[in-house]
Structure formats: structure tokens, C-alpha cells
Amino acid sequence: MSGVRVTLKFATSLDARIALADGTSQWITSSESRAKAHELRAAHDAVLVGIGTVLADDPLLTARTVPLPKTQPVRIVADSSGRTPIGSRLVQSVSSGRVVVATNGQPQDILERSGVEIWRCGNGIRMDVHALLRRAAAEGIGSILLEGGGTLAASFIRAGVVDEIAWFVAPILIGGDGLPALGGLGLTELSAATRWKPVATERIGDDVLNTYVRS
Numbered sequence: 001m002s003g004v005r006v007t008l009k010f011a012t013s014l015d016a017r018i019a020l021a022d023g024t025s026q027w028i029t030s031s032e033s034r035a036k037a038h039e040l041r042a043a044h045d046a047v048l049v050g051i052g053t054v055l056a057d058d059p060l061l062t063a064r065t066v067p068l069p070k071t072q073p074v075r076i077v078a079d080s081s082g083r084t085p086i087g088s089r090l091v092q093s094v095s096s097g098r099v100v101v102a103t104n105g106q107p108q109d110i111l112e113r114s115g116v117e118i119w120r121c122g123n124g125i126r127m128d129v130h131a132l133l134r135r136a137a138a139e140g141i142g143s144i145l146l147e148g149g150g151t152l153a154a155s156f157i158r159a160g161v162v163d164e165i166a167w168f169v170a171p172i173l174i175g176g177d178g179l180p181a182l183g184g185l186g187l188t189e190l191s192a193a194t195r196w197k198p199v200a201t202e203r204i205g206d207d208v209l210n211t212y213v214r215s
């Protein structure tokens with residue numbers, strides 16, 4: 001155990017889709033839910049997304065609360081081979097808060113020169129989840145808000161390192177051709193599925209925020 005608390009955030013349709021088939025995902029949930037999601041960011045030491053999300057959405061990942069938090073969460077991209085574009089909003093905003101690209105160990109000179117921190121997490125094909133959490137702990141990060149997408153979220157669930165799920169559900173239906181919230185887990189028996197204990201339900205505008213902890 002790394003000692004880092006990981007909260008997995010989903011913002012989905014009623015049928016647990018996070019985007020249309022073409023990747024369009026802005027905006028599924030309401031402005032009230034998005035404001036709450038910014039509060040969640042502010043309440044964590046770091047925010048984490050996969051490179052798929054950076055390439056699709058070009059997110060800033062800052063906590064834009066009113067008032068702004070005293071310190072911004074560290075913004076981390078799981079990006080094994082350093083594909084984060086130099087022109088992305090993340091890299092272009094390093095002056096407003098730390099940006100980390102967590103790689104599989106390859107040096108990333110160009111990104112490093114642009115002010116991004118490179119964390120070398122393992123030396124496999126993909127950035128290693130446990131190595132990332134160890135490095136985060138060593139950096140004094142006690143909590144991470146994992147914002148997806150589904151591929152990275154599935155790796156964290158498979159690794160058994162998610163402590164809590166914050167699931168925003170909007171009252172719309174996207175259908176089976178939309179992108180699922182969670183990638184494949186490779187389960188062959190239901191008994192092997194992680195069970196989650198519901199601990200809170202909050203109505204936010206027309207959306208609902210359900211919070212679960214690992215049972």
C-alpha cells in the first residue's frame with residue numbers, strides 16, 4: 001500500500017457512458033455538477049488523467065472554485081511515451097501549477113525543457129500504477145482524484161488501488177455506441193468483481209452524485 005488515497009471520479013449518462021462514439025464528452029453533466037467536480041479537485045493533492053483524455057479534451061485540470069484554492073492540485077498525466085503535446089493547455093499553463101507527465105521510464109527532454117516534471121514510473125510498456133503511487137507518496141501527495149478516462153480507470157481498478165468512487169450521473173441516455181465509463185477488467189467470475197459500499201447520495205441540480213467506498 002502506497003498510503004495515497006485514490007478517488008475515482010466518473011461523470012456519466014444514466015447508462016454509464018462518458019462520451020459519444022466520436023469522443024465528444026462536453027458536457028454530459030450539469031454546470032452545478034461541474035462546479036462540484038472543481039471542489040473535488042480542490043480537496044485533493046493531485047488530479048490524474050490518461051493521455052487519451054488529454055488528446056481528446058485538452059483539459060486544464062485546475063480547480064476553478066470560488067474562491068480559488070490556496071494551492072492548486074498537482075496535475076498528472078499517465079503518458080507512457082511522452083505524447084503530451086507541448087501546445088496543450090496543460091503544458092502551456094505550468095506557470096499556474098505543477099504539471100507531471102508520468103512515463104514508463106523513457107527520458108522526455110523536450111517536455112522537461114517546457115517546465116513539465118517527468119516521473120519515470122517503471123520500465124514496462126506502460127507507466128506502472130504502483131510506481132506512480134510510490135512516487136506520489138514520496139512527493140508528499142496524500143490524495144489523488146483520478147478523472148479517467150476509462151482505460152486508465154480500469155488499470156487502477158485492476159490494480160486494486162481505488163479507495164473511493166465519486167459518480168456523477170446525469171439524466172440522459174447515450175446508448176451502447178457511446179464510450180463506456182470503464183475499460184475492460186477481464187473478469188471471468190462475478191465473485192471476482194470488486195464490491196462497493198454506497199456511503200452518500202446527493203442531488204445536484206438534475207444530476208445525482210453517488211459516493212462509494214471499497215467494501
Ligand SMILES: NC(=O)c1ccc[n+]([C@@H]2O[C@H](COP(=O)([O-])OP(=O)(O)OC[C@H]3O[C@@H](n4cnc5c(N)ncnc54)[C@H](OP(=O)(O)O)[C@@H]3O)[C@@H](O)[C@H]2O)c1
Nearest residue numbers: 011025050051052053056078080127148149150151152155
Ligand atoms: N465524462 C467524463 O467524465 C470523462 C472523463 C475523462 C475522459 N473522458 C473521455 O474519455 C475518453 C478518453 O478515454 P480513454 O480511455 O481513451 O483514455 P484515457 O484513459 O484517458 O488514457 C488512456 C491512455 O493512458 C495511457 N496510460 C499510461 N499508463 C497507463 C496504465 N497503467 N493503464 C492504462 N493506460 C495508461 C495509455 O497510453 P500510453 O500507453 O501511450 O501511455 C492509454 O492509452 C475521451 O473521449 C474523453 O473525452 C470523459
